[in-house]
Amino acid sequence: MKRIAYFPGCAMKDQARPDEVGTLHALSALGYEVAEIPRWNCCGTVYSLAQDDLMRHVGPVRNLLRVQGMGEKRVLTLCAMCYGTLKRSERFAQNPDRLARINAFLDTEDDFQGGIEVVHLLHLLRDEVGYGRLASQVKRKLGGLKVATYYGCVLLRPRDLGVDDPDKPEVLEKVVEALGGTPVLFPERTECCGAYLTVGRKDIVEERAGRILRSARGGGATAMVTTCPLCQFNLAERRPAGAPALPVLYLGQILAWTMGIDEPAVDALWTNQPAAGAPVSVGGVR
């Protein structure tokens, strides 16, 4: 078993619970001992883009401190937004002056030394497990189900910290292929869903969700996969009338299902997503 520290973030314990349950089962089957970090707190969800706003990095750095306290050198995230904030704050704190000031603020904690690698689930699947071994673990193939691979923003951007090439990513497609699905490339797969604008600007997010869903359907997709709980919410809850009702699934759900893991919490979304949508038929399971 390979031990890895794990930062869940808020969504994995709430609306993205099927993603967490599914992923943890799948990782266990793939030989990982996933250790949730103690006393974790909110990552902040959106990375502060200001250079002089050290306070906004205290939350993410405190989580990285917990990883350091476990004696671990890297931490796993499932949520795309957690990945973005932790990864970028770790990079931000590599500047010695900023690090000294953040450490001074966190004066009841040990000093953060830096050097914690933040990885996303897709890194593990591509770089450690490998597509071949992933495919060999598949017990229920997706039967060529056409799955639109939706990346969203922070998984790919900025360029030097994303999990793949922001212009031409392929990791999610390769994973879907390994699981026996047919990935559907569509023009909007790396375009923003509107993110937090969903709270105050429903009109914008509905337009974005409609555009993304139509683009995916245009490529022949019958389901969509994402790793971002905010994208999932926007695409399922902000789907405008008349837009294709594609079930928007988490990667962890597809992983667990194809690996033959029967878990009610994971299966729920297969039939429940989206609320007004048509059920998706996968290998005889509806």
Add this chain to the structure above:
Amino acid sequence: MARELKLTKNQLDAPFALRVEGISGENPYACYQCGKCSAGCPFADYMDALPNQVLRLVQLGDASVLKLSAPWVCASCLACTVRCPKGVDIAKTMEALRLLSLRRGITPVQVKPDRAYPQIALIGAYRKLTP
């Protein structure tokens, strides 16, 4: 959508641009107005000035840029950031413009949740749109 700009000599003496640069860490004068950021912005349709026009106003030291809604429609998706041929992180400039207002207590967008939202949406909105 298009704005007409009137150039005067004293606009180019721009302490405002330097303040934006101080917060964002991005040199606004690196922009040569190719418009690639605006062409690829998924939210440009909803903006009262396009991203490249926002940057142009910053270059000119025109503080009226703070009255625009464009920075508040920007969702920090970084599509512009990865496409800029001059390496300008436009999303950081937009953040600096939001912060210049927020730090003065000016909040053009009120965050008033009208239903139950996931934490991830609420925290994101409050962090970007409130001081």
